[in-house]
Every structure is written in C-alpha cells, then in structure tokens.
Amino acid sequence: xxxxxxxxxxxxxxxxxxxxxxxxxxxxxxxxxxxxxxxxxxxxxxxxxxxxxxxxxxxxxxxxxxxxxxxxxxxxxxxxxxxxxxxxxxxxxxxxxxxxxxxxxxxxxxxxxxxxxxxxxxxxxxxxxxxxxxxxxxxxxxxxxxxx
Numbered sequence: 001x002x003x004x005x006x007x008x009x010x011x012x013x014x015x016x017x018x019x020x021x022x023x024x025x026x027x028x029x030x031x032x033x034x035x036x037x038x039x040x041x042x043x044x045x046x047x048x049x050x051x052x053x054x055x056x057x058x059x060x061x062x063x064x065x066x067x068x069x070x071x072x073x074x075x076x077x078x079x080x081x082x083x084x085x086x087x088x089x090x091x092x093x094x095x096x097x098x099x100x101x102x103x104x105x106x107x108x109x110x111x112x113x114x115x116x117x118x119x120x121x122x123x124x125x126x127x128x129x130x131x132x133x134x135x136x137x138x139x140x141x142x143x144x145x146x147x148x
Contacts, residue, residue, distance in 0.1 A: 038131035041098055042147050045073065045129065046137055048092065049110070049145050056112035062086065065111035068100050082111065098131040110139070117143035 049066055052075050056064040063082035067074055075089030094100065102108040102125060110118050110125075118125065118139050126148075127137040136148045 038098075038129050038133045038135045039147075041095070041100075041131050042129040042135050042137050044092075045100060045127075046145055046147060048073065048075070049137075049139070051075075053112050053116045053143060053145065056114060057116045060114050063111060063114075065109055067109045068102075068107065070094075070099065070106040073100065076109070076111075078111070095131070099128075101128045101130070102126075112143070115143065117141065 052064050052066050055075075055077075061080055063078040063080070065076045065078065067076055072091035072093045074091045076085055077087040077089070078084060079086055099106055102110075110120060113119055121139045122141055124141050125139045127139070129135045129137055137145070138148050139145050
C-alpha cells in the first residue's frame with residue numbers, strides 16, 4: 001500500500017482558527033468607515049494653529065490666520081490692516097470621513113492678534129474634531145491652544 005496524502009484534523013482546525021482571528025482583528029481595520037485617528041487630526045491642527053500663532057506674534061507688520069472649510073484648512077497672511085489677503089497658504093486636505101467644526105459650522109476663519117490671542121475667541125472657543133471619534137480642541141481667551 002502507498003503512503004496517503006492529505007491534511008490532518010489538527011492542521012485543518014488550526015487553519016480555520018487563524019482565518020477566524022484574522023477576520024475579527026485585521027479585516028475591520030481595512031474596511032472601516034474611518035480609519036483616521038481623531039487624535040492625529042487634532043494634533044496636526046493644533047500644530048498648524050500654534051505655527052500661525054507664532055508667526056502672528058513674531059511678525060508685527062502683518063496679520064495671520066487659518067481658514068477651515070469642509071475639505072481642508074490653510075494658513076492666511078493678511079496686510080497690516082488685517083483685511084486684505086497677501087498669501088493663501090497651501091491647503092492641508094482633511095482625510096475622508098473627518099471634519100473640523102466651530103459652533104456647528106464646518107466653514108470658519110480664525111485670525112490671530114499680535115499678542116497671539118484670537119479676538120473671535122475672547123471667551124474661549126471649542127473646535128470639534130471628528131474622525132473615528134469626536135474630540136475637542138480649545139483656544140482659551142489668552143490664546144493658549146490645547147486638546148481636551
């Protein structure tokens with residue numbers, strides 16, 4: 001009689017268990033609606049706001065701000081009177097299924113005063129950062145920008 005070829009029951013059960021573990025743990029990460037972290041988006045936006053804030057405090061001859069819409073955010077540089085745009089920064093696209101909103105609005109502008117504060121946030125502002133969860137970014141009345 002010849003040697004029989006095939007797989008054992010142990011090999012079959014082990015293979016099925018590995019496939020089950022992969023389908024439960026790994027596959028949902030590839031097919032979820034949003035696999036972008038709200039923490040990452042919040043930290044990126046905080047860094048951009050702090051950069052614009054520092055530019056406003058260090059360059060007293062111009063005004064600086066950040067514009068946000070439903071698809072991107074960008075830095076803006078205004079003339080000394082803070083009304084005419086000189087430079088529109090490169091848009092930083094928001095990843096799919098993410099959003100930034102201030103008072104429920106997804107389109108807003110923040111302009112920094114020369115002391116680093118945001119006049120529109122004289123009593124503090126909370127910006128909602130939505131991705132895989134919803135987080136808050138706060139701009140205090142003195143200009144301090146932080147996550148909560």
